């Protein structure tokens with residue numbers, strides 16, 4: 001049993017190493033990810049919102065369904081809804097549609113990526129290597145720049161266009 005577990009671990013470690021070699025590109029044939037950012041989290045905070053622009057130049061709609069990032073237990077896709085007078089966030093269980101030929105902007109107060117169960121706070125200036133999962137395009141990696149606590153928009157980012 002111990003041997004089986006060990007070889008499973010080695011296989012996993014290999015798959016992990018390979019995932020770095022075959023790092024998915026920022027843009028595939030149809031989707032482009034731009035201006036991805038998040039906010040520094042105060043000590044003790046366990047959640048953080050992630051924001052970006054997703055452009056679909058294809059002729060079919062796609063859906064952002066989830067993702068993963070090291071040090072984050074869970075990634076969900078959220079929207080904001082009014083509950084009486086209070087705006088609350090809610091998970092989109094089927095993900096967020098990115099219609100053909102359109103750009104969808106995830107931003108504070110609207111749709112967002114929810115990073116949950118943070119193992120440690122996000123620190124200003126840090127870059128998070130995030131894998132986002134799309135129904136058709138599959139996994140795509142992009143860097144989320146950590147902006148100051150409470151930032152409402154991304155500052156000018158180097159290397160973006």
Ligand SMILES: [Cu+2]
Pocket residue numbers: 049078079089090112113114
């Ligand atoms: Cu949320």
